[in-house]
Amino acid sequence: MTMLYVAYACLCLFVFAVGAVIGSFLNVVVYRLPRKINVAKGFSFCPACEHRLYPKDLIPLFSYLFLGGKCRYCKAKISPRYFLVETLAGAALLLFCIGFGLPAAILYFAVFSCLLCITLIDADTQEIPDSLNLAILICGVAAIWVQADVSLLSRFIGLFVISLPLFLISLIISGAFGMGDVKLMFAAGFLLGWQHALVAFFIALLLGGVYGVIVLATRKKGRKDHFAFGPCLAAGICVALLCGEEILRIYLATM
Numbered sequence: 619m620t621m622l623y624v625a626y627a628c629l630c631l632f633v634f635a636v637g638a639v640i641g642s643f644l645n646v647v648v649y650r651l652p653r654k655i656n657v658a659k660g661f662s663f664c665p666a667c668e669h670r671l672y673p674k675d676l677i678p679l680f681s682y683l684f685l686g687g688k689c690r691y692c693k694a695k696i697s698p699r700y701f702l703v704e705t706l707a708g709a710a711l712l713l714f715c716i717g718f719g720l721p722a723a724i725l726y727f728a729v730f731s732c733l734l735c736i737t738l739i740d741a742d743t744q745e746i747p748d749s750l751n752l753a754i755l756i757c758g759v760a761a762i763w764v765q766a767d768v769s770l771l772s773r774f775i776g777l778f779v780i781s782l783p784l785f786l787i788s789l790i791i792s793g794a795f796g797m798g799d800v801k802l803m804f805a806a807g808f809l810l811g812w813q814h815a816l817v818a819f820f821i822a823l824l825l826g827g828v829y830g831v832i833v834l835a836t837r838k839k840g841r842k843d844h845f846a847f848g849p850c851l852a853a854g855i856c857v858a859l860l861c862g863e864e865i866l867r868i869y870l871a872t873m
């Protein structure tokens with residue numbers, strides 16, 4: 619029996635490690651995509667001193683811990699965000715595998731990875747790269763087989779149910795929503811189907827409201843300043859993907 623537990627623990631550790639390695643790659647994507655640097659080519663380098671980083675500097679989680687969160691070469695502080703993203707990715711892959719099994723876990727993790735990148739890039743630059751929205755749409759196509767309970771009709775309506783109103787609002791009130799937000803809800807609508815797309819958007823609005831109140835209360839930004847809505851949308855999409863059905867059921871039961 620104990621052997622079985624040890625084997626299970628090893629398997630969990632392995633899955634977590636795979637997730638952390640992918641998280642390490644996501645960090646590269648978040649840094650390079652907005653700077654138009656090829657994601658797949660070239661060596662990794664320190665953003666502060668541009669010293670080339672070697673495999674010993676790039677071991678997910680461990681390198682950060684052993685180097686005390688500093689660059690080995692110039693001792694510049696490395697943002698704890700790198701460590702956080704790797705941990706989050708590892709934990710997400712492990713939880714999805716335990717909770718949903720294959721192949722759903724792979725789909726969910728792919729979507730989660732895209733959403734994580736969108737969240738960080740939008741927070742950094744107030745823009746969402748088209749390539750990430752396209753990746754979500756491709757996940758939506760894969761979902762036709764993985765989540766067969768969402769009908770094709772629901773997916774096609776989902777393309778427009780949020781994105782079209784967002785687009786119209788952005789025409790009337792310039793700067794209300796970015797085109798990145800519109801495209802994101804277009805892609806996510808197909809992934810989720812229209813019912814869950816509504817759930818996602820409702821959660822995003824709630825989060826946006828809470829976030830807006832906090833920003834106003836702490837007075838970091840003036841009333842006129844924009845704030846990135848992409849992270850709110852990304853969180854809503856993620857929650858709707860994982861438990862949209864449960865949320866809908868609870869909501870309809872309380873009506």
Ligand SMILES: [Zn+2]
Pocket residue numbers: 664665666667668669689690691692693694
């Ligand atoms: Zn450095």
